[in-house]
Amino acid sequence: MLEIKNISKAYNRQGKDFFAVKDVNLNILDGDFVHIIGRSGSGKSTLLNIVAGLLSADKGTLLLDETNYLELNDEEKSKFRNKNIGFIPQSPALLGYLNILENIRLPYDMYEKDGDSEGKARYFLNELGLEHLAKSYPKELSGGELRRIIIARALMTDPKILIADEPTSDLDIEATKEVMDLLKKINEKGTTILIVTHELDTLKYGKKVYTMSEGVLTEGRNL
Numbered sequence: 001m002l003e004i005k006n007i008s009k010a011y012n013r014q015g016k017d018f019f020a021v022k023d024v025n026l027n028i029l030d031g032d033f034v035h036i037i038g039r040s041g042s043g044k045s046t047l048l049n050i051v052a053g054l055l056s057a058d059k060g061t062l063l064l065d066e067t068n069y070l071e072l073n074d075e076e077k078s079k080f081r082n083k084n085i086g087f088i089p090q091s092p093a094l095l096g097y098l099n100i101l102e103n104i105r106l107p108y109d110m111y112e113k114d115g116d117s118e119g120k121a122r123y124f125l126n127e128l129g130l131e132h133l134a135k136s137y138p139k140e141l142s143g144g145e146l147r148r149i150i151i152a153r154a155l156m157t158d159p160k161i162l163i164a165d166e167p168t169s170d171l172d173i174e175a176t177k178e179v180m181d182l183l184k185k186i187n188e189k190g191t192t193i194l195i196v197t198h199e200l201d202t203l204k205y206g207k208k209v210y211t212m213s214e215g216v217l218t219e220g221r222n223l
């Protein structure tokens with residue numbers, strides 16, 4: 001279970017505090033599929049990056065299985081994040097000089113050390129229907145294929161929660177369906193998923209929806 005308690009993040013603009021995230025509270029149960037929607041500048045991506053452990057908060061508590069990872073130092077937080085949280089950035093970032101199989105193996109090789117990383121990477125490629133791309137390079141893939149590869153890479157450390165920032169942005173209708181079908185399949189196998197999006201057509205894939213506006217989170221679709 002992920003518990004977000006009283007999370008706030010402010011920035012100073014021309015001598016005044018501007019709250020990107022203001023006193024956000026949210027409980028995400030194991031196996032949930034949660035969407036957070038909101039207009040550009042509403043604070044949803046800032047909140048997502050805090051939850052993913054990539055950005056600090058000014059105040060509040062983040063509990064994942066009773067561990068408050070906001071209190072961890074940078075090294076501890078990095079280890080905790082890479083063990084428990086899979087992150088899918090808005091812009092797919094793969095190393096161009098590595099093939100797809102090598103890119104997917106990276107998180108495991110960097111943090112797990114022991115075990116068959118190649119076998120695990122091939123398993124996820126097969127599960128996602130992408131085994132034919134193992135020896136391809138990022139520049140040879142379509143936008144939808146790149147997003148699915150990023151998802152496969154995020155699964156390599158068996159995260160408890162998968163967090164995605166606009167996972168279907170800039171994708172056509174067919175590629176969007178492929179990515180969302182994949183996320184739904186992963187969720188049905190027990191992985192908790194938290195998505196930030198502005199694309200309301202994807203809400204049908206989730207179980208719960210919240211709206212972000214001026215840093216404040218409310219339950220339901222309020223756009």
